[in-house]
Every structure is written in C-alpha cells, then in structure tokens.
Amino acid sequence: MSKMYENKKNYTIKGEINKNYSICLSGQTKTPPFCDGSHKKNSESNGPYIHKCKKNEDLFICGCGGSTNKPWCDGSHQKCPEHDDYMKRW
Numbered sequence: 001m002s003k004m005y006e007n008k009k010n011y012t013i014k015g016e017i018n019k020n021y022s023i024c025l026s027g028q029t030k031t032p033p034f035c036d037g038s039h040k041k042n043s044e045s046n047g048p049y050i051h052k053c054k055k056n057e058d059l060f061i062c063g064c065g066g067s068t069n070k071p072w073c074d075g076s077h078q079k080c081p082e083h084d085d086y087m088k089r090w
Contacts, residue, residue, distance in 0.1 A: 007063030
C-alpha cells in the first residue's frame with residue numbers, strides 16, 4: 001500500500017494562481033499528494049491529474065482512497081474506520 005491513501009484525511013494544498021499541480025491518481029507516489037512518476041512502473045496505472053489554478057485557492061485532495069471524485073476529497077475519510085483493516089480493501 002502506498003502512502004498516498006494511508007492519510008485517512010484530505011491533503012490541503014494552497015493553490016497559487018496560474019500554477020500547475022501534478023496530483024497522483026495511481027496512489028503509488030512516495031510524495032503524496034504529488035506525482036513522483038511511480039505510476040510508470042505499472043502499465044495499468046493512471047498518470048497524474050494536472051490541475052492549473054485559475055485563482056488562489058485551497059485544493060482538497062483525497063487522502064483515504066475512498067473518494068468517488070478523485071483526486072478531489074468528497075468527505076469519504078469521515079467514514080473511515082480507525083483500524084488497519086480498512087486499508088486492506090484498497
């Protein structure tokens with residue numbers, strides 16, 4: 001299991017206007033929530049989601065793996081049990 005979805009809460013990025021952010025979608029990154037190219041080792045994995053901020057804004061990135069709107073947090077982490085069995089499902 002990667003560190004990306006072991007957070008059990010969202011990652012918050014202070015997005016800056018006109019800046020691009022490469023957000024991990026594969027969950028394999030060692031530098032969550034940013035892509036580090038780890039997905040390239042697995043041909044079935046998704047590449048990063050590139051987000052360009054149109055304004056200064058907070059970005060809330062899924063850290064539990066349960067969001068139905070990845071890479072964005074949808075609050076699913078609030079339903080995560082506090083034990084390790086939850087992570088075995090991913």
